Amino acid sequence: MTTEDSIIAAVADAVRLREPVLIEGNGTKAGMLRPVQAARSLSTSGLSGINLYAPKELIISAWAGTPLPEIEAALAEAGQHLIAEPPDLSRLLGSTGKPQTFGGIVATNLSGPRRVAWGAMRDHVMGVRAVTGRAEVIRSGGRVLKNVTGLDLCKLLTGSHGTLGVITEITLKVLPAPEATGTLVLPGLDASAGVGVLSAALGSPYGVSGASWLPAEAVARVPGLAGMAGSATLVRIEEFAPSVAYRIGRLNDQFGVAGAVVLDTAASRAVWKEVGDVRPLAAAAEDAVWRVSVRPSAGSGVLDALRAVGVTGFLDWGGGLVWLAGPADAATHRAVEAAATAAGGAWTLLRAPDGLRGSVRVVPDEPAPLARITRQVKAAMDPAGVLNPGRMYAGL
Amino acid sequence: MIRQPDPKPDVMVRRDSIVAGLRKLLPETGLISEPLRLKPYETDGLSAYRQVPLAVALPETTEQVAAVLRFCHQNGVRVVPRGAGTSLSGGALPMADAVVVGMMRMNRILDIDYPDRCAVVQAGVTNIGITNAVSADGFFYAPDPSSQLACMIGGNVNMNSGGAHCLKYGVTANNLLGLKIVTIDGEIIDIGGAYLDAAGYDWLGLLTGSEGMLAIVTEVTVRILRGPEGARAMLAAFKSNEIAGACVDSIISSGIIPVALEFMDRPAIHACEAFAHAGYPLDAEAMLIIEVEGSVEEQDRLLEQLSAICRKFDPISLKISQSPEESLAIWKGRKGAFGAVGRISPDYLCMDGTIPTSQLPHVLRRIQEMSDSYGLKVANIFHAGDGNLHPLIMFDANNPASFHAAEEFGADILKLCVEVGGCLTGEHGVGVEKRDLMPVQFRPHELTQQRDIKSAFDPDWLLNPSKVFPLLETETVVLPRAA
Structure with a gap:
């Protein structure tokens, strides 16, 4: 049984011996970003359980090692859900067996299709407890929905990949799950036209909560879209049932093309689960996988630019999130970097052999003055540099 | 009166050369140093506290901001950033040895x-x-x-x-x-x-x-x-704070998340009605303003469902807006709440704690008890969906004892917020106002960790240094801890 005290003790040991520690939950995302060189490892997976769930206050608190499906099940029982729709990337990342943890999804700040309308995981983290590299437990935020007391270390720790502290407990804002879901599927639009529709739909008054474009080869990988030929542009509404019917109808009036299909609640949920979990991405076992974040109107250009070097993908977040797969070599990685940079956005190398991800910039370098601040903040949180060293940036 | 750090003597004696140095970096009218013209910058939305700054810089470009900060950094001069000066927590309160950097000319x-x-x-x-x-x-x-x-x-x-x-x-x-x-x-x-x-x-x-x-x-x-296709408000009035609080719980449990869910207690209702003549029910102990969005049919459906929920709580009155004008009228009182309280009492402190919504009846009861024991009136207005309270404590600024009591009353409310699982500030910030209460919410090493983060950005503590952290600690512990 892991306790917060045992985590404190393990970090204190590592600090005393100046030995780096691999910080993880169930290790489902160990393949993300740079490999961590550490003789020791520290898992939060034994620190599990829901500590507080107050549906009427839209708040859930749980230990970091709690399996995410356990959280999702508890919420579903009360008719609520995780707002950011976190994906399950275990298949993409080649992990099997244990499910991802609550702490893991927060430490990596991974969000699903609903992010485009309702915010990322980081937007809903209301409180954290974490063991810093000083072997101290700090708390930031709390268990209320609005809190600006002191510096927001919740956001600093969310997405920090275990490099600033070992997150031990998280308090998250949750919301009622929508009664119904509907999806308008428009066939045959090219990427640029598809993104045009997605932008217009997201700029409509109908509260679109999912906006994705899949090329033909990606459509073929989604069972819920079986039988569709060519590309698919997907627009989702999540609301009370009459509103879903009304709003999908209005969107269809406005953007409908020949062959447009409307998916009902069950079919919609299945398709968006696949999109969120990146099933449409044709990533061969040896391929590298990237996520590129750009302004939505630049998404289709990134896809176009990389086709020539054997990189293919699909678009989520209205075009702003480009999922890519292609040859796992430095030249291809540089091409992805160049395409993301040219589009004014940022990349993350999400999956690659250790050799590649240990030798390239898995995320963009920060400008020098910011990199200096980053080193100082890392030193403030983890002065001995023992927590997941090198995970995000070489030498940090 | 809130204490300020001692001005740096070496900065005060170099005042003229600092002003001259800054003047070179800014457009002709971009540097204010005459005492009379500095006066408007001595305070912000927390007007009980005042301090004339050393100078005010009004840059027009990012490069000018950079030049001013570089100069201040090289000369060890403290800097207080300022927008419109509307902070209710004294976030823009100047210091005697500080340069205020006002951003109002960067308005494009x-x-x-x-x-x-x-x-x-x-x-x-x-x-x-x-x-x-x-x-x-x-x-x-x-x-x-x-x-x-x-x-x-x-x-x-x-x-x-x-x-x-x-x-x-x-x-x-x-x-x-x-x-x-x-x-x-x-x-x-x-x-x-x-x-x-x-x-x-x-x-x-x-x-x-x-x-x-x-x-x-x-x-x-x-x-x-x-924006949505449309929005409409309704008003529901109840016999007690507890009943209104239970109604809020019931709304959230129904799966409907209104776009706004505002709560006013009896003193707030009376103050706002006298000011805005919005048709608020004066016999109610508590009132909710609930707003929904969507098409007209969607609004109708949601408002009908919400009315059905409210009816279960034996409301004194229920009023569903039938038009944008009626919605505006319902909102008018709420939006003018601060002005309305200002008419009853020229001076008031607006507090800003957040509590778990389940604690609402308990907290409102305790606030009333405190109001009685301090002998100061309080009106409660609050964002009910997210538990963000805004008690308005009325006092007489001409009476130092009254002001002192109001400050203590406010501090007691915020301590209560933390005690029931909430926090000191939901949206106004800590500023100088709640700085010395930070140890109520955070343990010493947690505050030290936050200070270390500040030091990572600003090792010499020149940027807005007397805010957020208890002053004593800020004065004695400013250097980053050793590894």
Whole structure:
């Protein structure tokens, strides 16, 4: 049984011996970003359980090692859900067996299709407890929905990949799950036209909560879209049932093309689960996988630019999130970097052999003055540099 | 009276040369040093506290901000950033040896991008100015603090401002994509951009709500949203705070998240009605304003469901707006609440704690008891969906004992908020007002950790140094801890 005290003790040991520690939950995302060189490892997976769930206050608190499906099940029982729709990337990342943890999804700040309308995981983290590299437990935020007391270390720790502290407990804002879901599927639009529709739909008054474009080869990988030929542009509404019917109808009036299909609640949920979990991405076992974040109107250009070097993908977040797969070599990685940079956005190398991800910039370098601040903040949180060293940036 | 750190003697004696040095870096009218013209900058929305600064710089470009900060850094001069000066927590309160950097001349909207649903604006653009620039096309900027006509987006970023519609649309932090900042040593850094979730650390999240202690924000990339087809409000009045609180619980449990859910207690209802003649029920102990969005049919359906829920709680009255005009009337009282209380009592303190919503009846009861024992009236207005309380404590500023009692009463309310699982401030910030209460919410090493983060950005503690952290600690512990 892991306790917060045992985590404190393990970090204190590592600090005393100046030995780096691999910080993880169930290790489902160990393949993300740079490999961590550490003789020791520290898992939060034994620190599990829901500590507080107050549906009427839209708040859930749980230990970091709690399996995410356990959280999702508890919420579903009360008719609520995780707002950011976190994906399950275990298949993409080649992990099997244990499910991802609550702490893991927060430490990596991974969000699903609903992010485009309702915010990322980081937007809903209301409180954290974490063991810093000083072997101290700090708390930031709390268990209320609005809190600006002191510096927001919740956001600093969310997405920090275990490099600033070992997150031990998280308090998250949750919301009622929508009664119904509907999806308008428009066939045959090219990427640029598809993104045009997605932008217009997201700029409509109908509260679109999912906006994705899949090329033909990606459509073929989604069972819920079986039988569709060519590309698919997907627009989702999540609301009370009459509103879903009304709003999908209005969107269809406005953007409908020949062959447009409307998916009902069950079919919609299945398709968006696949999109969120990146099933449409044709990533061969040896391929590298990237996520590129750009302004939505630049998404289709990134896809176009990389086709020539054997990189293919699909678009989520209205075009702003480009999922890519292609040859796992430095030249291809540089091409992805160049395409993301040219589009004014940022990349993350999400999956690659250790050799590649240990030798390239898995995320963009920060400008020098910011990199200096980053080193100082890392030193403030983890002065001995023992927590997941090198995970995000070489030498940090 | 709140204590200020001692002015740095070496800065005070160099005042003239500092002013002359700054003058060279700014446009002709960009530096204020005459005592009479410094006077308007001596305070902000927390007007009980005043301090004339050493000088005020009014830069017009990011480069000028950088030059001013570089100069101040080289000369060891403290800097207090300022937007419109509407902070209710004294976030922009000057110091005698500090240069106020006022952002009001950086008030241009640089880019509006509808397909990508974002806008790039300078820090001195007002909150409402963003919405006004895009409203003709049906868009808006979501966070809507009460001061939105005056307050500036740079200040909103630094205080992570909220508003009445946070329940659906979130606070400032949830509506930003990028920042241009200037560090104390004059470096200009772009954080994020017109895209979601940049890789690397969430500097955007850390800087938002950092109360001017980490950097000066000069440009902001905000998300703009398409407005709904329409919105309508309803009003429900109840016999007790407990009943109204239970009704709020029941609404949230129903799966309906109204776009706004505001709670007013009896004194607030009376104050607002006298001011706005909004038709509020004067026999009620508590009242909810509930707003929904969507098409007319969608509004009808939601309001009908909400009315059915409210009816279970034996309401004194239920009024569903039948038109945009009626909705405006319902909101008018709430939006004018601070002015309304100002008519009853020229002086009031607006508190800003957040509590778990289940604690509402208990907390309101305790506040009433405190009101009786301090002999000061209080009106409660609060964002019910998210538990953000705004007790308005009325006092007489001409009577020092009354002011002192009001401050103690306010501190007791905030301590109560923390005691029941909430926090000191939901949307106004710590500033100087709640600085010395921080140990109520945080343990010493937690505050030290936050100070270490500030030191990482501002090792010499020149940026807004007397805010957020208890003054004594700030004075004695400013150097980063050794590893």
